[in-house]
Amino acid sequence: MTLRVLAAGPLLSVQDPGRPGLRRFGVSAAGPMDPPAMQLANALSHNPDTAAVLEFAGLGGRFHVTRPALVAVTGGDCDLRIDDRPIAAGESHRLMPGETLFIGALRDAVWGYLGIAGGIVSPPVLGARSTHLRSGLGGLGGRRLIEGDVLPLGPAADALPPLRAATPRVSSGAGPVRIVLGPQHQRFASEVLARLLNESFTVSSQRDRMAMVLDGPRLPAIEGHDIVSDGTVPGAIQVPGSGQPIVLMAEAQTTGGYPKIATVIGADLARLAQMPTGSALRFAAVTRDQAEEIWIAHRRFLRGLRDDLQTVPDGAPDTAYLLSCDLVGLFAADEILAPVLPPNSPPGPT
Structure with a gap:
């Protein structure tokens, strides 16, 4: 049971909640850049919050699985397809062996997440699977993923229903x-x-x-x-x-x-x-x-988001479901973002 990377977007890496409690030893937690988006990807995939997902910057890539799996992409809207069939971000979909999941460029966002039922079960390092790219810890050899990488998946039930979020975006709101x-x-x-x-x-x-x-x-x-x-x-x-x-x-x-x-x-x-x-x-x-x-209210909102997930009908969707979807956003013209992460340009904090 594996996930194969056919093409990799920028900074594609394995991430889970990270390594809390080790800063006194000089080890930062790492983990996701957008924890709520990662938690939603896991929830849509019937995973616990602690499961490992893939994080990418700007552009996701292309992927195969060797067993049927529920997959979900969160973080922002994007051109998202299984083979030539457009699908929606923010909900889970069945990906079958032989099919290709394509994750295009994010719109108005930088960091995206691919959750997979069962989670990614790369070997944990210091209690977590998160990749810390600067120090080469965790994930797959402590590095970003590239074309041809194969990642092990954890077990998942065969009959898990696809889900979608009642609230389309995870956000702390606008303003300062x-x-x-x-x-x-x-x-x-x-x-x-x-x-x-x-x-x-x-x-x-x-x-x-x-x-x-x-x-x-x-x-x-x-x-x-x-x-x-x-x-x-x-x-x-x-x-x-x-x-x-x-x-x-x-x-x-x-x-x-x-x-x-x-x-x-x-x-x-x-x-x-x-x-x-x-x-x-x-x-x-x-x-x-x-x-x-504010943090207490934020956590309450995230718990409510997970509690309010809705089942997506398998097969042909009914009228009520179609009316609840953002079909205009789903079929909007693709946008290619300007590069968001220039190579070899570290910010240089001390």
Whole structure:
């Protein structure tokens, strides 16, 4: 029971929830760039949240399976087909041996997920299957997947029904990206903090699973940009000597020597990760207590999304089901995104 990669999109890798609890040993958690989208891919595939999926950037690729399997693609809308038959993202479909699953370019998103019933059962490393590309841990040899790779699948029941989400997108909503001021925000003058909160930034092309550099107003520190290295977390906004903020992501290093002006709250970090290169954004400050309340509401929304999954009819769909589908979006003309991850362009946090 295997999944074969016939063609691989950028940064295609195995991901599961990651390796929490090891940062004190210098091992970052890794895991998905968009955890809610990964959880939805697993839910649609009748998997637990802990199952491993495939994550890709911008473009998915082509895949075969050696046994019948339910598959689901989440993260954003895209050209999605089994052989020549268009199918919808955000719901699960039966993929049979001999058929080809094609995942095209994501529209208005960067990170996509392919869930498969039974999950991917590559050997766990330090308690997880997640690939940490920077350090070569997990997944398949610690690297991105390429054409010809074969991945083992876990067992799954034969009669699992296809599912779809009642809510079409997993989102923390629109509006500013919410932040909590960071442990070194005192190193920035009040007018610089006002610049952070009142001016617009743009997602630059310098981005990967480790970090994202933002273009926009410079954020100079009062006493320079070198500090004694201390702990970092995904979402931390470091400011190096260039004054350009760097937002740490899933593969963030565990310590850093640049001052941290703020931290993106957990409920908004996936939304930031999904913003295509060139997107404009603004920040809004919240208190730690407010961030915790937002997180509780966010988790409640995600639980409700899984609880409200609907069964998709096998065979010819009935009228009620067709009326509930976004057929215009499904058959919209394909869009090819500009490259979102330039090769060999690490953002360079410390």
